[in-house]
Each structure stands twice: as structure tokens, then as C-alpha cells.
Amino acid sequence: MASDAARAQVAAAWTRRAPQAAVPPGEAAVPALPPLRHQAPGAAGTSKKDRREQARLERKAAYEAKKAERESRKRGGAPASTATPVGASAAPAPAGAAASASTGASFVVPRPGGRLPATGRGTHVALRATLLFTACAFALGSCGVIGLAIGKSSSGPTAALGKKDVQKYRLTEFPTRAAATFAEKYATLCLTYDPKTAEQRREDLARYATSGVDRDCGWNGQGTQSVTGAVWDGTIEDLPEYGKNGRYLGVQVTLSTGRVTAVSVPVYVANPTSGSGLRVVGDVGEMPLPGRGTAPEIERDSEVVDSTLSDQLKAQVLPGYFTAWGASDTTAMSRFTSPDATVAATSGLAGALAAPLVQEVEALAPAGTGDGAVTYKYGQSVPVRVTIIWGGAGAEGAPGQETTPQVKRSYRLTVVNTAQGWFIKDIRGALLDPAGGQGDADPAAPSATPSPGQQTPPAGGTATPPPATGAAKPPATKPATGQPKPPKP
Numbered sequence: 001m002a003s004d005a006a007r008a009q010v011a012a013a014w015t016r017r018a019p020q021a022a023v024p025p026g027e028a029a030v031p032a033l034p035p036l037r038h039q040a041p042g043a044a045g046t047s048k049k050d051r052r053e054q055a056r057l058e059r060k061a062a063y064e065a066k067k068a069e070r071e072s073r074k075r076g077g078a079p080a081s082t083a084t085p086v087g088a089s090a091a092p093a094p095a096g097a098a099a100s101a102s103t104g105a106s107f108v109v110p111r112p113g114g115r116l117p118a119t120g121r122g123t124h125v126a127l128r129a130t131l132l133f134t135a136c137a138f139a140l141g142s143c144g145v146i147g148l149a150i151g152k153s154s155s156g157p158t159a160a161l162g163k164k165d166v167q168k169y170r171l172t173e174f175p176t177r178a179a180a181t182f183a184e185k186y187a188t189l190c191l192t193y194d195p196k197t198a199e200q201r202r203e204d205l206a207r208y209a210t211s212g213v214d215r216d217c218g219w220n221g222q223g224t225q226s227v228t229g230a231v232w233d234g235t236i237e238d239l240p241e242y243g244k245n246g247r248y249l250g251v252q253v254t255l256s257t258g259r260v261t262a263v264s265v266p267v268y269v270a271n272p273t274s275g276s277g278l279r280v281v282g283d284v285g286e287m288p289l290p291g292r293g294t295a296p297e298i299e300r301d302s303e304v305v306d307s308t309l310s311d312q313l314k315a316q317v318l319p320g321y322f323t324a325w326g327a328s329d330t331t332a333m334s335r336f337t338s339p340d341a342t343v344a345a346t347s348g349l350a351g352a353l354a355a356p357l358v359q360e361v362e363a364l365a366p367a368g369t370g371d372g373a374v375t376y377k378y379g380q381s382v383p384v385r386v387t388i389i390w391g392g393a394g395a396e397g398a399p400g401q402e403t404t405p406q407v408k409r410s411y412r413l414t415v416v417n418t419a420q421g422w423f424i425k426d427i428r429g430a431l432l433d434p435a436g437g438q439g440d441a442d443p444a445a446p447s448a449t450p451s452p453g454q455q456t457p458p459a460g461g462t463a464t465p466p467p468a469t470g471a472a473k474p475p476a477t478k479p480a481t482g483q484p485k486p487p488k489p
Contacts, residue, residue: 004050004054004057008054008057008058008061009057173244173272173273174244174245174247174269174272175269175272175274175275176236176247176249178269178275178278179247179249179267179269179275179278180232180249180251181232182208182267182278182280183232183249183251183265183267183280184230184231184232184251185208185230186205186208186209186265186280186284187227187230187251187253187263187265187284188227188230188253189201189204189205189208189217190205190217190218190263190284191217191225191227191230191253191255191263192225192226192227193216193219193223193224193225194224194225194226195221195222195224198216198221201216202215202216205217208279208280209279209280209281210279210280210281210282213280213281213282213283214283217283217284218283218284225255225256225257226255226256227253227254227255227256228254228255228256229253229254230251230252230253230254231251231252232249232250232251232252233250233251233252233262233289233290234250234290235249235250235264235290236248236249236250237249237264239266239268239281242268242281244272245268245269245270245272246266246267246268246269246281247266247267248264248265248266248267249264249265249266249267250262250263250264250265250287250290251263251264251265252289260289261286261287261289262286262287262288262289262290263284263285263286263287264284264285264287265280265284266280266281266282267279267280267281268280268281292438293438294436294437294438295433295436295437295438296436297434297435297436297437298432298433298434298436300434303364304364304365304369304374305362305363305364305365306363306364306365306374306382308374309363309365309374309382309422310361310362310363310384311361312422313361313363313384313415313422314358314361317336317415317421317422317423317424318358318361318386318413319356319358320332320335320336321333321336321337321424322356322358322388323354323356324336324348325345325348325349325427326348326349326351326352326353326354326356326390327348327349327350327351327354328347328348328349328350328351329348330346330348333345333346333348334346336423336424337423337424337425338416338418338423338424338425340425341423341424341425341426342425342426342427344426344427344428345424345425345426345427353390353391353407353409354390354391355390355391355392355393356388356389356390356392356393357388357389357390357392357393358386358387358388359387359388359389359392359408360385360386360387361384361385361386361387362384362385362386363382363383363384363415364382364383364384364385365382366380366382376417377417378417378418378419379416379417379418380416380417381414381415381416381417381425382414382415382416382417382422383412383413383414384412384413384414384415385410385411385412385413385431386410386411386412386413387408387409387410387411387431388408388409388410388411389406389407389408390406390407390408390409391405391406391407392406409429410429410430410431411427411428411429411430411431412427412428412429412430412431413426413427413428414426414427
């Protein structure tokens with residue numbers, strides 16, 4: 001070939017087809033072509049267009065050589081020399097040469113802008129899939145570990161009850177309620193007897209007790225007696241012979257004669273879980289009633305009773321309110337109750353009690369009140385202690401009719417101060433005894449029969465009880481400033 005383009009094509013083909021053997025430094029991988037015979041400057045083959053084409057082919061050949069060198073380094077082989085003789089030109093290789101180069105055993109150089117070979121592309125896709133799968137597996141594992149950590153931290157320790165807690169709260173696996181009901185029925189049968197029903201009584205008792213228990217439950221067959229009530233009194237004692245399956249249960253029994261006594265009943269339970277298999281396993285024993293506690297004295301020395309407000313409420317507010325409250329007269333009660341009054345303050349007793357007589361009223365001044373005058377702000381609530389004698393007002397009755405019985409009841413009221421006066425906001429029952437102690441052990445306590453120093457209050461009058469022994473000191477009183485306005489009708 002005489003043209004420079006042909007020489008460039010031959011050089012490029014040599015570069016692509018050169019074996020990838022190690023080439024000593026300084027030696028060219030492609031042998032130099034024989035020098036080209038230069039043509040005259042004015043020849044037809046040396047026009048400007050041919051020279052531009054020759055320069056383009058040289059640049060392309062240099063690019064192909066550099067690319068082949070990079071591929072060789074990637075595959076681990078020695079770089080091929082891309083040296084070309086001076087004046088050599090690169091030209092596109094023929095189709096056959098390109099095909100030969102693409103199927104070479106050493107390395108494959110794709111065409112500019114072409115795709116990677118099939119083997120390299122598959123390896124790249126497999127690598128991407130492996131990385132993606134590994135990332136997903138790592139993310140799932142991290143979520144699992146975090147979830148286990150959160151679940152373990154959020155679950156609190158299991159509460160285990162010790163022996164002291166079991167004793168303190170009286171916890172047990174024994175079915176106490178079922179055994180107590182069983183003991184109540186047996187105690188009722190045992191303490192109820194009549195000679196006319198002796199045989200039936202003996203059969204009924206046999207269904208509750210074991211074979212060695214007294215068939216008559218201690219009765220000698222004489223006299224009659226009946227039980228009006230039998231209730232478990234809350235006492236329970238271990239039965240060591242039966243372990244967790246047995247207990248001694250105390251039952252309080254009220255007889256028809258009015259006497260109240262207590263009996264201890266040994267009860268066995270075959271299945272503590274289900275409470276089945278109940279049986280009385282011994283004779284009962286009569287015991288004294290359980291002892292009662294002694295209440296401490298209430299300290300009321302720091303309380304201040306506003307006598308002015310107490311007298312005002314007693315004269316103008318409470319008589320009308322309790323009259324309407326006892327009859328559940330909602331129209332009349334609305335005159336004495338505040339808009340936010342509770343249900344108890346606006347419902348009443350539905351006529352169960354009537355004719356109230358206000359016996360005692362104690363309006364407590366705000367805490368910290370000194371010796372000066374007591375003042376109240378609008379909207380301020382004040383607690384009030386009230387004692388009412390129902391049936392005390394107009395209880396004489398008409399001639400020939402029975403006198404209405406008088407009963408004394410105590411209440412805790414809350415009154416609120418408004419621009420129109422004092423109104424009832426809430427009412428609750430019961431008042432505490434400040435003396436405390438125990439009445440049955442106090443010989444000086446008043447009994448049901450009036451003592452010489454105590455008089456029965458007349459019908460329609462006011463009862464004046466004698467001072468109790470050991471009563472608390474009467475609270476100090478302070479005058480209130482001004483006169484509260486009565487509620488408008």
C-alpha cells in the first residue's frame with residue numbers, strides 16, 4: 001500500500017493483534033514498518049485533505065494504543081508498546097481485522113462507544129445483585145436486633161410477691177370465699193335445732209361433715225333455737241394437718257334470742273384451684289367475738305368556728321333547705337343550692353324523713369384565720385358541720401295519731417359565698433367523734449336508759465346531750481364581719 005492511510009491501518013492492526021507477552025523495557029511491542037518513500041510536495045496524494053485525514057488517523061491510532069495499554073494493565077499483563085515510527089499514520093482496520101481482534105484470546109478492546117463483552121457485563125450484574133442482597137440482609141438484621149433490644153427494655157421485671165407481702169395482703173391459694181360460705185351454712189344448721197325436725201337436721205349435717213364429726217353438732221335433743229344470720233367474720237387460721245387444703249374459719253352467728261356469738265369451723269377443700277370437694281372435718285367450737293380497736297382522739301384545737309356565719313346559716317338557710325331536701329322538692333331546693341351543686345345536694349330523701357330541726361351548726365373559718373374579723377370572698381367555699389333531728393319540728397301529731405319518732409343525723413355541708421348570699425354546694429353524711437376511744441369499755445358512757453342527769457327531749461324541743469367523758473376541747477370561735485345576705489326566694 002502506497003498511501004499513509006494504509007500504513008496507519010496496518011499499525012493499528014498490529015497493535016490489537018500483538019501477543020500479550022512480557023516485553024523488555026525499551027523494546028516496542030509492534031515492529032516498526034519500513035520507512036515510507038516521501039513523495040514530492042506537489043503530488044496528488046499529498047493534498048491538504050489527505051494530510052488532515054492522515055493526522056486524524058494518527059490521533060485515532062494513538063487513542064487505540066493507549067486504550068489497549070489500559071486494558072492490558074487491568075488484566076495483569078505487560079503493557080504493549082504503542083510506539084509508532086515517525087510519520088506513521090493510524091487508519092481504521094478492515095472488518096476482518098476488527099473481528100479478529102474482538103475474538104482474541106488475550107483481551108478484548110470494544111469499539112469506541114460500544115458495550116462491554118457479554119462475560120464482563122454478566123459479572124458486573126452479578127456483583128451488583130450480590131451487593132444489593134447483602135445490604136438488604138444487613139438492614140433486616142439491624143432492624144431485628146433493634147426490635148429485640150427495645151422489647152427487652154420495655155418489658156418490666158416480673159413482680160414476685162414475698163412471704164411478707166402474702167401475709168400483709170392476706171393472699172392465699174386457698175378458696176377462702178367458697179370455704180367461708182360453706183362454713184356459714186354449716187354454722188346455721190348446727191345452731192338451729194328443734195326436736196320436731198331432729199332427724200332431718202341430722203341428715204343435713206351429715207352432708208357437710210366427715211364420718212367422725214358429731215351427728216347432732218353438740219345438741220342433746222332438748223330445747224329449740226334458730227339462727228337469724230351467719231356471716232364469716234374475716235378470721236382465718238391455718239390447719240396444719242391438711243396444709244394448703246384446710247383452714248379454720250370464724251363465723252359470727254346472730255341467734256333468734258338476740259345473742260351474738262362466734263364459732264370456729266374447720267373446713268377442708270379437696271381442690272383449692274376450683275374450690276370443690278368441701279367438707280367440715282371437725283366439731284365446731286364457740287368463741288368470743290373478735291376484739292374491736294380503739295380510735296384515737298381527733299385534734300381540733302386548731303379549728304376556728306365562725307359563730308356569726310353558723311347562726312346565720314342555722315336561722316335563714318338550713319331549715320328551708322333540709323325541709324325541701326327531705327321531701328326531694330326540687331323547686332324549693334333550687335332556692336338554696338348553687339348552680340354547680342352536686343347530685344346529692346339536689347336529690348333528697350324522697351320523703352323518708354321529714355320535719356327537720358337544725359340542732360347544731362359549725363361553720364369552719366378558713367385555715368390561718370387569726371384573732372381578727374373573718375371575711376369571705378365571692379366564690380369561696382366553707383365546710384359546715386350540721387346536726388339535724390328529723391321529726392323534731394311539729395312532731396306532736398294530731399290527737400289519736402302516733403307521735404313521729406325522732407332520729408338524730410349528722411351531715412357535712414359545703415356552702416359557697418355569692419353576691420346573693422350563701423348557697424349549698426354539696427352534702428355528705430356522718431360526722432366524726434372527736435373523743436375517740438371505745439364506748440363499750442367506758443363506764444361513764446351514756447346508755448340507752450336515761451341517767452338521772454340526762455333528760456329525754458320533749459316532742460318538738462331541742463335535745464341537749466350531756467358532755468361526754470374525755471371529749472375534746474370546744475374550738476375557739478371568732479366573730480365574722482358583716483351579716484351574710486340570705487338567699488333570695
